[in-house]
Amino acid sequence: MSAEDKSRAAKAPRKLSEANINRREEILDATERVLRRDGYSGLTARKVAAEAGFSLGHITYNFSGMDEVLSETYRRLSGRLRDSTANAGCADAPPLARLAGFLDAAFTPEFLDAGHLRLRIDLWSAALTSGVIAATESELYGHYRSDLEGLLLAVAGDDPARRAQVPLLTDTLMATLDGLWLDWMRRRDDAGIRHGLKGCMALVHALLP
Structure with missing residues (x-):
């Protein structure tokens, strides 16, 4: 792959698979539950990950x-x-x-x-x-x-x-x-x-x- 091709690949938006989309939805569901229970002041990535039953890495992979x-x-x-x-x-x-x-x-x-x-x-x-x-x-x-x-x-x-x-x-x-x-x-x-x-x-x- 040429340097130009690599540059294009790096800039291209990552396509989400169906599994990724479903995982994002599960993370958002978990976020809503944590917000309802603990409020914005009590919201953390770790709480969301635990609520969703995922590792913390799933949040950083699926969201910025x-x-x-x-x-x-x-x-x-x-x-x-x-x-x-x-x-x-x-x-x-x-x-x-x-x-x-x-x-x-x-x-x-x-x-x-x-x-x-x-x-x-x-x-x-x-x-x-x-x-x-x-x-x-x-x-x-x-x-x-x-x-x-x-x-x-x-x-x-x-x-x-x-x-x-x-x-x-x-x-x-x-x-x-x-x-x-x-x-x-x-x-x-x-x-x-x-x-x-x-x-x-x-x-x-x-x-x-």
Whole structure:
């Protein structure tokens, strides 16, 4: 092999076999369990390896480091939420009904589970000190925001004045949803969640009459 061929080979991304992919999933499953049990402050590569039943080398072989492990764990959590909101309601329903279904889908028992919310908050905290996790968090936030914005644009229709309200509504609703999750962590108040979601829809009706 020539020096040029060796250089190309070194730069080529490593292809993951099915066994590697399955092992990565097992490591991410183990990471989620450790985070639920011990929190971000108690997470270590050794704990994850022990939880998965692997040697420490399996983590270093399958991931670039614990930041990537955490990023991929966060990606999976957000993927579940996005799948749930995407599947909420009927695609043929009126835009307002689809928007209401989207908002409600984020507050089912699965996503109000204390372990799930602890994971979200821990990963938000990790994003403050890790550029890798922060980039992943920003990307996933952007996906969710784009989905919400698309629904609001559908509600607004073609009226330029109504569409001009969508950025304000999107930012306000995103902040409100985060606040409702945090408030649930503190108070476990079902009525508070219902009132908060009702308030979101009332704001939409007020700005997009």
